[in-house]
Amino acid sequence: MxxxxxxxxxxxxxxxxxxxxxxxxxxxxxxxxxxxxxxxxxxxxxxxxxxxxxxxxxxxxxxxxxxxxxxxxxxxxxxxxxxxxxxxxxxxxxxxxxxxxxxxxxxxxxxxxxxxxxxxxxxxxxxxxxxxxxxxxxxxxxxxxxxxxxxxxxxxxxxxxxxxxxxxxxxxxxLPPREYAAGLAEVVKYGIIYDAPFFKTLEENIHALADVNNSELLAKMVGRSCEVKAEVVAQDEREGGLRAILNFGHTVGHAVENVAGYGTYVHGEAVAIGSVYAARASAELTGLSKEETERIEQIFKALGLPVTAPGLEWPALREALTVDKKTIGGMPKFVLASEIGAVTFGNEVPEALMETLWNGL
The missing domain is CATH 3.40.50.1970 (Rossmann fold)
Structure with missing residues (x-):
């Protein structure tokens, strides 16, 4: 079917x-x-x-x-x-x-x-x-x-x-378990940026998500993720505005992949790290509550995904951010959340805070 x-x-x-x-x-x-x-x-x-x-x-x-x-x-x-x-x-x-x-x-x-x-x-x-x-x-x-x-x-x-x-x-x-877990990072992202009830469903089914033989749950999870992306793309095909919300966690995530060397962290792992960073920036700048910031961090941990990248220094990451597609005039643009299910794009994070947040991970 x-x-x-x-x-x-x-x-x-x-x-x-x-x-x-x-x-x-x-x-x-x-x-x-x-x-x-x-x-x-x-x-x-x-x-x-x-x-x-x-x-x-x-x-x-x-x-x-x-x-x-x-x-x-x-x-x-x-x-x-x-x-x-x-x-x-x-x-x-x-x-x-x-x-x-x-x-x-x-x-x-x-x-x-x-x-x-x-x-x-x-x-x-x-x-x-x-x-x-x-x-x-x-x-x-x-x-x-x-x-x-x-x-x-x-x-x-x-x-x-x-x-x-x-x-x-x-x-x-x-699929190797590491790659499957990395894919779940993007699934979680859809809940953060667009669908709070979906995020809650993922939290409630956290252990069942690891079962690749559960075709019914997989179909619902993949289907809802695709629905969210399709709805966003239908409104903004070429990322002139709204589609940028799909980049939650990707600004720092791409820098992590680059600086660590492609393959050191697979994409979903880097997105998990970047998402926790974005959540903490959101708590400082756009009103994300402490409780929801912790929920975001905990769901990635529960899925066995990294939330830090030990050994990567901020100056190298900051340099990588200068050539990110989302950087304009040398200043990276971030997708930040006011609550789970609601985000805005094009946000700037002050230079000192960017480094403080990274060093605090």
Whole structure:
């Protein structure tokens, strides 16, 4: 059974399909949205070993000519060198402007493959098949694509919407526990920024959240996360305003990833650290209560996520913040909360307080 969430963007609208054991439907779903001809399936070595074959079989069974490109796993893969190698794979696959790309994997593959699709022949269709919790609830939805450069994370990219998203919850069963827990950080974020009852539900089900075999709870959790993101993206597709609330915890989180070295902290872990930092800044500047600040910190701890980054010094983090996408005129912009479920974007934190908050974590 598929649980569908619409992303309403006019002529760029599409459906997010969520269910267990539904990977073999990808071919039919691609045909249903009018895709035709040849496609390139982009995956990594870890995911490909589990899921490339059923995806290829489904696509070919639906009449598509599919070629596979398999990349090394890890954040380091999301780089310019891999973009150009994938352009060559597109040519080898014979892709033209009516062809399409399938991103089979987590956030790294989704961002990278989406960027390739957005730029090859000035843009060809693509499909997201997220296999990690983080990519299901965040990076596969909303059309952000991109790569990292040495100076910072996601500094090169494009807004480019997929034709559809298919999230098979069974793929989470082969996800390393650390990666699954990291995905929960983004789930928690949706409660903080938009939906206080959802946050409370997560608190009440904290131990059950770790059970990847609980398909009913997973479907509700992934579904609600996607609904929140879809609602925000529908109002602000290109982050001219409201969509910036999705960056809660990401300002410092991206700096942590950069300074520690990509891969030292996986994305969701860095977001957890950044979220606790943002909560404490919120307590100082936007009225978040002490009780709710502690609730935010405790839920991340209960999920086994880090809330500090020992050994990272503030001067290095501050330098990394100068090239963050959310920094304007050298001053980082933060998403801060007045209460759980209500946030504002574009907030500045005084220089001295930024450092004090970091040293206090």
């Amino acid at each position: 598929l649980y569908d969430v619409p992303v309403n963007l006019g002529e760029r609208s599409y459906q997010i399909h969520i269910g267990a054991g539904v990977l073999d439907r990808i071919g039919g779903l691609c045909a249903d949205v009018g895709l035709k001809g040849k496609c390139l399936v982009i995956t990594d070595e870890n995911v490909g070993g589990h899921y490339a074959e059923p995806v290829l079989q489904s696509l070919e069974g639906a009449g598509f000519s599919a070629r596979l490109a398999t990349l090394p796993p890890g954040e380091q893969t999301k780089c310019g060198d891999q973009v150009f190698s994938l352009y060559s794979e597109c040519i080898k696959a014979g892709l033209d402007r009516k062809s399409f790309v399938v991103a089979l994997g987590g956030g790294v593959i989704g961002d990278l493959a989406g960027f390739v699709a957005a730029t090859y022949l000035r843009g060809i269709p693509f499909v997201q098949v997220p296999t990690s919790l983080l990519s299901m609830v965040d990076s596969s939805v909303g059309g952000k694509t991109g790569i990292n450069i040495p100076e910072g994370k996601n500094l090169v990219g494009a807004f480019y919407q997929p034709q559809l998203v298919l999230a098979d919850l069974d793929t989470l069963k082969t």
